[in-house]
Each structure stands twice: as C-alpha cells, then as structure tokens.
Amino acid sequence: MSREPSTGTIASGAPARPAGSRGEAEETGFPGTLPFGARLGAAMDDHGPLCVGIDPHAALLAAWGLTDDAAGLREFSLRVVEAIGARVAAVKPQSAFFERHGSAGIAVLEETLAALREVGALSILDVKRGDIGSTMGGYAQAYLVDAAPLAADAITVSPYLGYGSLTPALEAASASGRGLFVLGLTSNPEGATVQHATASSGRAVAAMIADGAAASNAAARAAGTLGSIGLVVGATIGDAARDLGIDLAATNAPLLAPGVGAQGAGEAELARVFGAARAQVLASTSRGVLGAGPDPEALRGAAGRAALEAGRALRR
Numbered sequence: 001m002s003r004e005p006s007t008g009t010i011a012s013g014a015p016a017r018p019a020g021s022r023g024e025a026e027e028t029g030f031p032g033t034l035p036f037g038a039r040l041g042a043a044m045d046d047h048g049p050l051c052v053g054i055d056p057h058a059a060l061l062a063a064w065g066l067t068d069d070a071a072g073l074r075e076f077s078l079r080v081v082e083a084i085g086a087r088v089a090a091v092k093p094q095s096a097f098f099e100r101h102g103s104a105g106i107a108v109l110e111e112t113l114a115a116l117r118e119v120g121a122l123s124i125l126d127v128k129r130g131d132i133g134s135t136m137g138g139y140a141q142a143y144l145v146d147a148a149p150l151a152a153d154a155i156t157v158s159p160y161l162g163y164g165s166l167t168p169a170l171e172a173a174s175a176s177g178r179g180l181f182v183l184g185l186t187s188n189p190e191g192a193t194v195q196h197a198t199a200s201s202g203r204a205v206a207a208m209i210a211d212g213a214a215a216s217n218a219a220a221r222a223a224g225t226l227g228s229i230g231l232v233v234g235a236t237i238g239d240a241a242r243d244l245g246i247d248l249a250a251t252n253a254p255l256l257a258p259g260v261g262a263q264g265a266g267e268a269e270l271a272r273v274f275g276a277a278r279a280q281v282l283a284s285t286s287r288g289v290l291g292a293g294p295d296p297e298a299l300r301g302a303a304g305r306a307a308l309e310a311g312r313a314l315r316r
Helices: 022-028 037-047 060-061 071-082 095-101 102-120 133-143 163-176 193-197 203-218 218-223 267-280 298-313
Strands: 051-055 090-093 124-129 154-157 181-186 227-231 256-258 280-287
Touching: 022 298, 037 181, 037 280, 051 071, 051 203, 060 090, 071 090, 071 298, 090 102, 095 133, 124 133, 124 163, 133 163, 133 181, 133 193, 154 163, 163 181, 163 203, 181 193, 193 203, 193 267, 203 218, 227 267, 267 298
Parallel strands: 051 090, 051 280, 090 124, 124 154, 154 181, 181 227, 227 256, 256 280
Antiparallel strands: none
C-alpha cells in the first residue's frame, strides 16, 4: 500500500499542525516538546474531543474485504491512519488485535504507530499493562521512551497492584512528555467488584486511584494545563463517580470515555456521568467510525460527525 502523510485540517479548515511541535512549545513557554496533557488539550480544541480506535478484529477485516492476517491488518490500519489520523484529537490502536497475529502483527503495530507520528496524530496505545518493579519498568521502556519501536504518546495501564506500582511508567512518561490513562471506573459489570470495593479507610478503590491521578497532575493544574495522567472512565457508568465520592473535575485528568456512540452513551448520559468534568472528556469510539469504511471519504465523514456530536455533548 502506498502511503502519503496527510496534513489534515482543523475545524476552521486550516492545516493541522503536528502535535507537540517545538514551535508550539516555545509559544506557550514550555521547553522542548509539550507535555502530553497540553498537547491533547490543544488537539481536542482543534479537532473536537474524539478518539478513534483502531480495532481490526476478524469481522471488521472481513467487512472491509480484507484477509484476517498480517497483510489485511496492515492494509486496514494504514487506511485508517491515512483517512483520519490528522483529523481527530487522538487515535487508539488496540494492541490485542495486533498481538493475535504474532510477531508479524507486532511489526504492523510498529508501522501503524510510526504512521501516526508521520501525520502528527496523537497515539494512545491500548495495552492495559500493569505489574511491579523492574517488570513495570520494562513495560515503560517498551512504550514510553523515544527510542522504543512501540513508542506511543500515551498508553493505558492497570493500577490494581496499587497506584504506586505504576511509578516506573509515571516517571518514564514524565521524562519523555508522554501520558498514561489509568483504568478508573470501567463500564464492564465485573469491574465494580474491585473498583467499588472500600479500603479500611472507607475510601473506594476507584476513589483512591482518582486521588493518585490528581496528585500526579498537581503541577499541571498549577500551570493551568490539562494533566498528562488520565483516567479511563466508562461513559455508561451512571452515577458511580458521584456515589463513590469521586470529583472527576478535581483530578485535572483527561478522561478517556469508552462507550460513546455504538455502545450507547448520548448527550444526556455523558452529562450525567461527567458533570463539571465534561471539558476533560475524550470520547472514544471505534465501530461508529470504522463501520463506515473502507471508503476514505466515508471514514472521514463518520469521524467528522462523531467529533461534532462529542463536541455538542461535552463542550457547551
């Protein structure tokens, strides 16, 4: 597949600027590359608060007329990047759908992340890593340092060995201007068993995770920018945050919200779940956009409509 980097356009029709450029950093007083939270905030302002997933499962590959192998995976992923990479706030490859093809799939993931960098798109690699000590340090080196073949702008992580177990990833992200999205309040029914449980202090586990993110984002809050340590908060959790005593706005965290569009959350539900934190929300969708493919114009149209809908629900 021949691939040409796209410059993209922002809502006004002006060419998109590569995220986190040195010139942009100098304009805002940051040395070097902007921290992830500041870059994400700017991208959400420019393109709308939408993240599009790259989820190349077998059924979707078939719907696009592609083979369920590394060649089909590559064609699918690079078509998505070429069509919409520079036109949405962030793109989120789901690592599992690449890993299932073995080393050839991982090679395609590397190429996909490189393609996103070429078009100036922010990448959030959905890997949900979580471990302790040197093993967590290994994951940090795999995804959060400049020289890593699988380097992304941010990754998803699991804090359920304790928020402190994320320290190697937190340190690597801070040193390289990258970010994390920490699983906080997920919408799967099984999640509540752990996330809603209370410690001896009476504080819910999810609330303590939110406290950790707030502490990690304190310096960004003082600087008046969005933090780089985000939370994954399902768009269909209802009143859970309020019931558990979690002030999402106070975390200063970008809030990655799966469950928008094809999975059912609309404007009223987003307002109910996020309240005063709505401006921090990055709505995540996959099927609602990818189902429009493989035609590039149809993909761009679906992404544009989804971004407008997210903006109306979250930014007014």
